[in-house]
Amino acid sequence: MGTIRRVLLPCLFLLVSALPSAQTPEPLQIILGQAAVPLYGPWKFTVGDSPVDPKTGNPLWAEPAFDDSQWETVDLKPKAGSFDPMAGLSGYVPGWTAKGHKGYWGYAWYRIRVQVNAHPGERLALSGPEGVDDVYQVFANGTLLGSFGSFPGGGRDPIVYNAQPRIFALPAANDADAGTRVLAFRVWMMPVTLREDPDAGGMHSPPLLGDYNAVGARYQLAWLELVRSYGSLPILAALYLLLAVMASSLVLFDPRDVTYRWLAAVFLVMAMADAEQCLTSWTQLVSGTLGLVAHHVIFDPLILGGWAIVWWTWFRLRQPAWMPRAIAALTLLYALSEALGRDLFFTAIPASVGGAFHSATVYIRLLFLMLLVFLAVRGIQQQKSDGWLALPALLLVGIARFQLELAILHVRTHWFPFGMQVSLGMIAHLLLIAVIFILLIRRVLLSVRRQRQLALDVKQAQEVQQVILPEHRIVLHGFEIESEYRPALEVGGDFFQIIPHASDDSLLIVAGDVAGKGLKAGMLVALLVGAIRSTAELDPEPAAILAALNRRLLGRGDARATCLALRIRRDGAVVLANAGHLPPYLNGVPVEIEGSLPLGLVENLESSMLKFQLSPSDRLLLVSDGVPEATDLQGKLFGFDRVLELVRTQPTAEKIADAAQTFGQEDDISVISVTRVTVAERTEQPTLAGIHTEQ
Known part of the structure; x- marks a missing residue:
């Protein structure tokens, strides 16, 4: 505030004399201390653009000797309480569209003659109007001082920017001019501004003329106001x-x-x-x-x-x-x-x-x-x-x-x-x-309430899935069975059932993998497990089991599953049916069986069938595709070679599952190991979780 007070305290004397001649209008006389004066006018104004002097290449309308007496006279002093209807700024002067030039866009000129009595050596400056449509060039006695916006020339339209403060240093006046200067503004407005502003056109506030420090202080204040606004x-x-x-x-x-x-x-x-x-x-x-x-x-x-x-x-x-x-x-x-x-x-x-x-x-x-x-x-x-x-x-x-x-x-x-x-x-x-x-x-x-309810539903589904899975290690009718199940999510899509049949001491093992993960896959698992148990009561043959599961999945959208069913008699005879599942390993060697389609694709599914014999101490290993498809951080697959090495070297299903999970689990992992053992006599039939005894 001290700087502004210092530059505004000197007196301003503004003397406006009458115009005795239409040909040579008297200049507006200004006596300056360290101050700045708004140039309200009267200004001379006309629409259109100036012809160019063929000798100098400068616009004739900027020359001090040009006769502008026939131009219109405009005043840039704002009315009390006026404001910019678009931006809301006060001190707004309507443009040329409100003064008889409605609908006009393009070039227009403003001229004013001023006489400045400045102290010797005092630097003078001119600030551009703070509100203008849209860009302008400013001349002093025919000399271009500068511009706001870009004027490329060659018939091309100027490049327009939003109005911003500008300051221009005035050259020293010649002695012959006695301090008189003709200031001219060449303004250009683009047509889009007519749509933006109801009173568009030209200058909406007066330029400021005075001591360079005073104009500079107002220039800085204008920038602060613009930034703050x-x-x-x-x-x-x-x-x-x-x-x-x-x-x-x-x-x-x-x-x-x-x-x-x-x-x-x-x-x-x-x-x-x-x-x-x-x-x-x-x-x-x-x-x-x-x-x-x-x-x-x-x-x-x-x-x-x-x-x-x-x-x-x-x-x-x-x-x-x-x-x-x-x-x-x-x-x-x-x-x-x-x-x-x-x-x-x-x-x-x-x-x-x-x-x-x-x-x-x-x-x-x-x-x-x-x-x-x-x-x-x-x-x-x-x-x-x-x-x-x-x-x-x-x-x-x-x-x-x-x-x-x-x-x-x-x-x-x-x-x-x-x-x-x-x-x-x-x-x-x-x-x-x-x-x-x-x-x-x-x-x-x-959403939190729904998420809690969903988490509860998932937990309950997980508990149900754990209930329908067999124990990790059981012994039935001369067969030692180990199983490991590691879901990728809370609820998995792998399933398996072990169902002994009391009438002939045979053993039905069904293992499969539902497409997908999560709760949806878990619901399909529950559906298939129920179908396995109900079908096994009527017909425990592997082909019949797969056919029943296929019927359950048909017509359920994208419900798909791979599945393997095998029935092992007490003497070791095995009947195997496969529908797209990985074949089992017998004593570390893959069982050779023809491929077939997964469940849920076609109505009359023909599963692959195979019969073979388990001798005492033979080991049959069933793995899901979550084992070979395990992936490390570099994106490398666990692969079938590692699986083959595992089934030959690792004695338990748990260690095989641990190896795949440690490598990088991507899908549900299930491993079932069936080993034929010799028993002296038949023991009491156990009743375990996931074990269903057929009479």
């Missing part, structure tokens, strides 16, 4: 990004709920939109045209369409089934209408066509507003509390999409508490975030 945007961008991360983490918590994915996507787009607006407002890394395309053609349609999908999935709506496709089509139509309606392609598309598409965007936004209200009403019908909470927020979000139309009616949609810009759209999104936060907490609590 958009200071909420990076905060909001960070908030949206945080919400996107949070929603993404909830996807891991409940992968089945697609709402979290859509929420994460919408918040990410909103973060990108605010970050883009920061770049276009504070830097020249993004041109104004590119910023318009990103904001209005890409981000706005995606955000509106994304919110519609979020609420469609949030309320778990199913009817009408075509609604998601309609939202996608409406989003694409909105983007196309914005691209054409904002005259971004003005060199290729007539203005009348652009106007028609601009009007179409209004109706599309109305459709989106009605769609959001429809979704909220359906949400009230489906989930009363969620719908009532969402309704006011969705209404405000829809209304905020009409900020441009409200600005045309000069309804204020931007405010500056503590110098920071707050818009109607920002308020709408903050309210929506508050609603989303409340609903997310409620939804997460419900």
Whole structure:
């Protein structure tokens, strides 16, 4: 504040004399100390562009000797209480469209003659107007001082950026000029600005002329005001990004709920939109045209369409089934209408066509507003509390999409508490975030409750599966049987049953692997185990068992299973039937049997059949594909060679299972070892878990 007070304390004397001659207007006389004066005018103004001096290549309208007496006269002094209808900034002066040039875009010129009585050696400077449509070049006595924006020349249109403060050093005046300077601004406005601002065109605030230090202080203050006015945007961008991360983490918590994915996507787009607006407002890394395309053609349609999908999935709506496709089509139509309606392609598309598409965007936004209200009403019908909470927020979000139309009616949609810009759209999104936060907490609590119930269901399924599995080691009718079962998840898809038949002391062993893992596979295992036991009571032959299991799986979608069934008589005679399962190993050698299709593929399954003999001390080993398909951290398979080595060297099923699991378990692992032993006499029939005795 000390610097500003120091530079503003000197007196300003502004003497404006009458214009005695139309040909040679008297200059505006300014006596300067260390101060700066806003150049309110009167300015001379005309639309169009200057012819170029063929000798110097400079525009004639910038020359101090040019006669501008026939030009219009404009005043850049703002009226009390005036504000920018789009950005909400105070001190706003309507542009040329409000002064008889409605619908005009392109070049225009401002000229003013000033006489500056400065102290010897004092440096003077000129600051560009803080509000201007859209870019400009500034001349002093015909010399180009600089520009805001890029003017490539050669008939190409200038490159436009959002208005930013600029300062230009004035060269020292010649003695012959007696301190008189002719300042000229060559302004260019692109046609899209006509759609953006109801009073567009040229300068909306006066340039500042004075001591270099004083103008520099105002220049720095203008930058601080610009940064502060958009200071909420990076905060909001960070908030949206945080919400996107949070929603993404909830996807891991409940992968089945697609709402979290859509929420994460919408918040990410909103973060990108605010970050883009920061770049276009504070830097020249993004041109104004590119910023318009990103904001209005890409981000706005995606955000509106994304919110519609979020609420469609949030309320778990199913009817009408075509609604998601309609939202996608409406989003694409909105983007196309914005691209054409904002005259971004003005060199290729007539203005009348652009106007028609601009009007179409209004109706599309109305459709989106009605769609959001429809979704909220359906949400009230489906989930009363969620719908009532969402309704006011969705209404405000829809209304905020009409900020441009409200600005045309000069309804204020931007405010500056503590110098920071707050818009109607920002308020709408903050309210929506508050609603989303409340609903997310409620939804997460419900998800936790469902997850607990699901965990309980899985635990109960695991307990049931453990009940139907045989003991790890049993001895029946001269056969010693060992088994190991290691599910990849809490509930596995491998199954096996050992069923002795009391009438002839034969032994039925059925082993299989259901496609998939988890609770679904566990439910199929329970179905197949029940089918094995019920079928074995009627017909214990292996072929009959596989045929019955095949019938159980047919017509159940993608339910598939590989299975092996063998019946071993007391004398060691074995009948083996196989349906796509790995063949067993006899004394360390794979049993050669023809391949066959898994269960559940065809109606009349023909399983592979084989008969062979088990002699005393012979060992038969059954393994599931979880053993050879074990994979280490480098992605290397355990493989059949290692399996073959294991069955030849390892004496127990437990050690074989341990070796595969240690290597890197990927699928359920089950190993069954059957060894024929000699018994002196028949012992009492045991009744064990997983053992079913047939009479």
